[in-house]
Amino acid sequence: MNILVCIKQVPDMEGRFEPNEAGSWFDEVGLAWRMNEYDAFAVEEAVRLKERLGGEARVTALCVGPARVVETLRKALSMGCDDAVHIDDPEAPERDPWQIASMIVGFAAGRGFELVFTGMQSEDRSSAQVGLLVAERLGVTCATGITAFEWRDGAITVEREIEGGRSCTLRLKAPALLTCQQGLNSPRYPTLPNIMKSKRAKLTVLTPESVGLEPPKASSGNFRPHERNAAGVILDGDAVTLAAQVLEILETRTAVLGKGGVR
Amino acid sequence: MKLLLVGEVRDDRLTAETAELSGFAARLDAEVSMVLAGSADALPSFAGRLYLADLETCGEFSSDVHKRLVLDAIEREQPDAVVLLHSSYGWDLAPRLAAAMQSAQVSGVVGLDDGGYVVESCNGKMRRTVRPLTDFAVLTIQPGAFAAAPMAGSPDVIAIEAAPDSAIEFLGCIEPERGIDLSRAGVIVSAGRGVGGADQVELVRALASALGGEVGASRPVVDAGWLERARQVGSSGQSVSPSLYVACGISGAIQHLAGMKGSGFVLAINTDRDAPIASVADLLVVADLAEFLPALTAALEQR
Known part of the structure; x- marks a missing residue:
């Protein structure tokens, strides 16, 4: 059984984002890179399934992106994926979801993947489109935002979150694509021998053209910081001084610290 | 501009957020129609054509x-765009429509920018403007981003149907754990991923206790098992509106903000001054939680 996992490399979200010269996206200088968190859930779930199935399953990790993403593909290998495919596309960071999906579809079509796992969205573009676009274009069933997964001979049972803390349980059949949500699993830390092994592994490298890159459906620009609360106050300094300042503000701006001490 | 709104029904009722689709359409001064899988016995207040399926x-x-239902309505109505909420229903359905229509999709619209649509990026820290390059577009709007427009009038109902066979079988719903009702709490002190670990949650508990409040949590904290799921604040947890909300190490994902935006005064404590929680904080303290929380707790206890 062949399983595909689609992953993306994103910057650490704690980093400082500055617009690039064109103002279309962020400048990559000074950012640290890692696997998109939702995609790590996808890798973990695929590898767990492979381990349960024993020798009959093989997991391929696929990543579209510039040269830097090789590191994230090696991370997927160290977590237990068998093969890694890099669609080497320096322009990937600013491509729209349609284009990214077109390349994944171009690679996956005809390769007989029974299951495709991916994250429910990327942390940087947050479009939550690529997984579904791939599924629709491959003509496979798709369940999104799953928080539980069960496989029994091609029958899949998943839990999917809806609003208000509720989840629903859905059943579908392979071939299928599943997008993974936080809460599905805790991705493993690779062992040192697996890390060493992944460093020596050979990656398959493909060009965007060879996998059928299509023109975009949308453009993106005017990348800028989120507006702050204009009325908000920012304080920093040493903890004790800050505590006194905060206490004073809470006393004047809120009614929660009633007279005669703390409630 | 002609918009087809996709209404949402949960528990046999049109969701309150559906009125935000109308609010969005009003901002664009658009002509609207609606498509809905609902019940002819409980028609929504809506002035316009309503494509209604059972x-x-x-x-x-x-x-x-x-x-299939929405594609049928698109075919009949020929709108410039179809608009859904960026909800578990909408973000799941939208790309299926975009794929079928071979069109642009803009996800999670929070504003308008000179003919383009503003969306959030980088976990809510940044924004960008997306413009469809196709004549038709699929849009999802972020719940809470557009003020609801009052829904009035009687719809002009057009019954539609689609083959009911589905590749996805629904087995049932799992109700959330109950037991902790945060919705009436006057003070909530919430722990986010930034607290760093299960043992550090004690610092949050101590502050909550000094303030006479309840302990809340963001989603990653609950997923990590540091606090029980019943304490989760946000769109997949509880919606709260305390007089004082203290966000400890919470970056402020839009789903979290959606659950606490009704709070009176928001105190955020974070090491990252660019974290999106700053967009709703009345007071942002840039500090290490391990040092600041005990200092604030001590200061409160000494009053």
Whole structure:
């Protein structure tokens, strides 16, 4: 059984984002890179399934992106994926979801993947489109935002979150694509021998053209910081001084610290 | 501009957020129609054409059936765009429509910018403007981003149906754990991923106790098992509106903000001054939680 996992490399979200010269996206200088968190859930779930199935399953990790993403593909290998495919596309960071999906579809079509796992969205573009676009274009069933997964001979049972803390349980059949949500699993830390092994592994490298890159459906620009609360106050300094300042503000701006001490 | 709104029904009722679709359409001064899987016995207040399918026949969670319904309405109505909420229903359905229409999709619209649509990026820290390059577009709007427009009038109902066979079988719903009702709490002190670990949650508990409040949590904290799920604040947890909300190490994902935006005064404590929680904080303290929380707790206890 062949399983595909689609992953993306994103910057650490704690980093400082500055617009690039064109103002279309962020400048990559000074950012640290890692696997998109939702995609790590996808890798973990695929590898767990492979381990349960024993020798009959093989997991391929696929990543579209510039040269830097090789590191994230090696991370997927160290977590237990068998093969890694890099669609080497320096322009990937600013491509729209349609284009990214077109390349994944171009690679996956005809390769007989029974299951495709991916994250429910990327942390940087947050479009939550690529997984579904791939599924629709491959003509496979798709369940999104799953928080539980069960496989029994091609029958899949998943839990999917809806609003208000509720989840629903859905059943579908392979071939299928599943997008993974936080809460599905805790991705493993690779062992040192697996890390060493992944460093020596050979990656398959493909060009965007060879996998059928299509023109975009949308453009993106005017990348800028989120507006702050204009009325908000920012304080920093040493903890004790800050505590006194905060206490004073809470006393004047809120009614929660009633007279005669703390409630 | 002609917009087709996709209404949402949960528990046999049109969701309150559906009125935000109308609010969005009003901002664009658009001509609107609506498509809905609902019930002819409980028609929404809406002035315009309503393409109505029977929810019971279609199933609430069969996205492939809903896709066929909306595509049918698009075919009849020929709108410039179809608009859904960026909800568990909408973000699941939208790309299915975009794929079928071979069109642009803009996800999670929070504002308008000179003919383009503003969306959030980088976990809510940044924003960008997306413009469709296709004549037709699929849009999802972020719940809470556009003020609801009052829904009035009687719809002009056009009954539609789609083949009810679905590749997705619905087995049932799992209700959330109950037991902790944060919705009436006057003070909530919430722990986010930034607290760093299960043992550090004690610092949050101590502050909550000094303030006479309840302990809340963001989603990653609950997923990590540091606090019980019943304490989760946000769109997949509880909606709260305390007089004072203290966000400890919470970056402020839009789903979290949606659950606490009704709070009176928001105190955020974070090491990252660019974290999106700053967009709703009345007071942002840039500090290490391990040092600041005990200092604030001590200061409160000494009053």
